[in-house]
Every structure is written in structure tokens, then in C-alpha cells.
Amino acid sequence: MDAAQEFETHRRRLFSLAYRMLGSAAEAEDAVQDAYLRWHGAQPGQIAAPGPWLNKVLTNLCLNRLTSARARREEYPGTWLPEPVATGDGALGPMEHAEQREAVSFAVLTLMERLTPPERAAVVLRDAFAYSHREIAGVLDCTEAAARQLYHRGHRHLTDDTPQPAPDPAQNAALLQRFLSAAADGALDRLEQLLAEQVVVWADGGGKVRAALRPVVGRDNAARFLAGLFARFTGGVRFSVAEANGLPAVLGWEGDRLTSLGAIDAGPDGVTTVRILRNPDKLAHYEARHRPPLQPLSQIG
Template identity: 70%
Template sequence: MDTAEEFETHRSRLFSLAYRMLGSAAEAEDAVQDAYLRWHGVEPGQVAAPGAWLAKVLTNLCLNRLTSARVQREEYFGPWIPEPVGTGAGVLGPMETAEQRDSVSFAVLTMMEQLSPPERAAVVLRDAFDYSHRDVAGVLDCSEANARQLYRRAKQHLADGRPRFTSSREQDDELLARFLAAASEGAMAQLEQLLADQVVVWSDGGGKASAASRPVAGRDNAARFLIGLFSRWVNAAQIGFAEVNGVPAVTGWADGELTAFGALELGEGGITGVRLVLNPDKLAFLATQLREPSQNA
């Protein structure tokens, strides 16, 4: 097996790692390509364990990117939401359990923005890739005790920021259908019944598409905003469905272009969050996936 072929056997896993680290499919692809360039510069046979070597190189490339990304995201116009990635074909690994789906949920990826880059690496490597604390320490060039501390702090922050709630795929599908019907039909009362009291709607336009510049909070405010938004979708877009970041989601298409994406978050009392991506730059990766039959949910 030559150098390029060896790398390709690891590409999918590397992308999955980079996406969890960066929250951006485009940046993840760039980081994987940078890792390939590093790999291409190594003499054949010099690396005894290519998978482990590449994971360490990629993790450190992502750590460097996170430092600059934090500044960019602080200056981002309006709410920032991770780029959606279709997971129906296993692009981000298995999505069979609630834990696996939770690891790539928009809520968790957004909360991970508050972690330090080493904390983020520790929790991704440990939870998503089953690294031991010793292996995490090896990747981060720190002591095993320090790796344990990074992981413990990260997990505590994530637990504090998100109450645990588990639902079945059937429940998710049913609720999404009811939500879409109520929002698109302008059925205010029915939509409010689905929303939790403290529901929050985030809409990410990035200054490139019409969206709310701040999160819309509260059942009444959220319902009015969503009905106004979906009324425009119904008239101007073709509505579709796909599995994205481990959950059923709705997509809006116009003239063959993906123009909108939406996913729900569930909790006690109903829908606790709605995440809408309208920024065309953030929809490019998902659009490419969904145009390929093998990627459809």
C-alpha cells in the first residue's frame, strides 16, 4: 500500500475527529488536507502506527485552528451554529445510540466552544474515539494526571450546560412533522403547544442571509418568529428531510440550491431549542452531501 492509499484508509476517521474539534465541515476538510501534507512528507516505513500518528498530527492542527477560530467567532454576525453534516451514511461514525448522536448534536458542539482547545481535544478523543487518559496525554504532550483533569473539567462544563433528555427516533420524527405542519400552516396555538416555556430559537445568517441577529426566546416570541419564517419557506422553497448531526432535520431548497436548514432540540416540556442555518457558506457541505444519493438519510 502506498502513502496515499494508506492515508485514505484513515480519512473518514480523521474528518470525524476534525469536525468534532472544529464544528465546521469546511475547516475539518482543510485540517485533514494539512494532515495529508504532513503525512506525505514522512519517509515510507518511518511511522510505526499511522493511525495514532495521524490522529496526533490532526489534533494539534485543530488546536492551532481553534485559537484563531475563537477570535473569528467572537466577531461573527449574529448567533453562531456549527455547520450541519448529514449523518445518514455514517460520515461522522455510528449514530446508533443516544450517546453517539449527542456527541455531534448542535447543542453539545456549541457548548464545546466554551471549552479551552485542550479540554475540547480531551473530551473528543476520550468520548468519541475511546482513547485512554494515557493516550490523550500522549496526543496533547502532557501528563496523564493533567489529561484526566482536562477531561473532568470539560465534562463538568458540558453537564452543567445541558440537562439530560433522551428521546427515540420515532418520537423525533413525529415531533418534527407536527412542528413543520404547525409552523408552515401558521397554526399559532398548535405550534405553541409543542414549544417549551423557555424555548430558544437560534438563526444563523452570518450577515449573508436574513436572520434574527439575536436568539429569540420564549414560547410566544419563538412561535411568531417561526411562523413568519416558515411562511416564506412554504412559498419559496421545496421542503425536504434528512438525518443531520444524528437527528431528523428539515431542509429548504430553492432553484436546486439549499437555502435553509432546521433542527429541533427536545427537553422537558417539549421543544426547548430550534437551530436554523441560513448562511449559504455553512450549507455548502450539506448541500453536496444531499445531492449524492448515497448520502441521503
């Protein structure tokens, strides 16, 4: 097996690591490509254990990217949301358990933005890749005690703020269909019944397309906003449902272009969060892996 073939056996795992670190599929692919260049430039026989070597190289590449990304995101127009990734094909590893789906959910990836880059690396390496604290210390070039502290501090930030665990995908899909049907019909009463009292709607247009710059908070405000949003889409947009970040999401297509992706979080009293991605730069990776529906959905749900 030559060097290029050897690297390909690690590519999917490396992308999974980079995406969890960066929250961006496009940046994750760039980081993996940079890791390949480092791999290709290494001397034959220099690398005794390719997997751990690549993980360390890639993690440090992501740490460098996170430092500059944080400054860019502070100037980001409106809401920043993680870039969606199709998870039905195993791109981010198994999605068989609630914990696996929750780890790559939009909610958790958004909370990860609050962590320092080393904290984020420690949490990802331990929770997603089962690294020991000693192995994390080797990746981050710190003491084992420091690695342990980074992990516990980062994990505490997440667990203190993590929302209710994600529902079963089948239950989420059923709720999403009811939500879409009510929103598409402009049925405020039905829509309000599905929303939690303090529901929040976040929209990410990245300054590229029209989107709410501030969160829309509260059942009444959210219902009217969502019904109005769907009313503007009437006739020109086809909708389909597919998996993104471990749970069903609704895709909005205009012609052959994916122009929106929406996902919901649910709690005991209904939909607690609605996230709508409209930034075309963030939809490009997902769009490349999906085809638009051939026919518009005349009825949703």
C-alpha cells in the same frame, strides 16, 4: 498499499475527529488535507503506527485552528451555530445509541465552544475515540495527570450544562413533522402547543443572509416568529427531511440551492430549542451530499 491508499483507510475517522474538534465540516476537511500533506512528506518507514501518528498530527492541527477560530467567532455577526453534517452515511461514526447521537448534536457541539482547545481535545479523544489519559497526554505533549485534569474539567463543563438527552430519532421525526405542519399553516395555536414555555430560537445567517441577530425567547414570541418565517417562504421553497448530526432536520431548498436547515431539541414539555442555519457557507458541505426534492411538499406532516 501505497501512502495515498493507506491514508484513505483513515480519512473517515480523521474527518470525524476534526469535525468534533472544530464544529465545522469545511474546516475539518481542510485540516484532514493538511494532515495528508504531513503524511505524504514523512519519510518511508518513519511512522510505525499510522493511526496514532495521524491522530496526533490532526489533533494538533485542529488545536492551532481553534485558537484562531475563537477570535473569529467573537466577531461573528449574530448567533454562531455548528456546521451541519449528514450522519446517515456514517460520516461521524455509528449513530446507533442515544449517547452517540448526543455527542455530535448541535446542542453539545455548541457547548464545546466554551471549552479551551486542550480541554476539547481531551474530551473528544476520550469520549469519542476511547483514548486513555496516558494516550491523550502523548497527543497533547503533557503529563498524564494534566491530561486527566483537562478531561475532567472539560467534561464537567459539558455535563453541568448539557440539556435533556436527545429523543429517539423516530419520536423526534414525528414531533418535527407536527412542528413543520403547524408552522407552515401559520397555526399559532397548534404551534404554541408544541413549544415549551421558555423555548429559544437561534438563527445563524453569518451576516450573509437575513437572520435574527438575537435569540427569540418564549412561547408566544417564538410561535409568531416561526409562523412569520414560514409565511415568507410560501411558494418559493421546497422542504424535505433528512438526517443531520444524528437526528432528523428540515431542509429548505430554493431551486437547486439549500438555503436553510432547521433542527429542534425536545424536552418533557415540548420543543425547547429551534436552530436555523442560513449561512450559505455552512450549508455548502451538506448541500453537496443531497439533492433537492423534485416536487414541493404541498402538505407537511
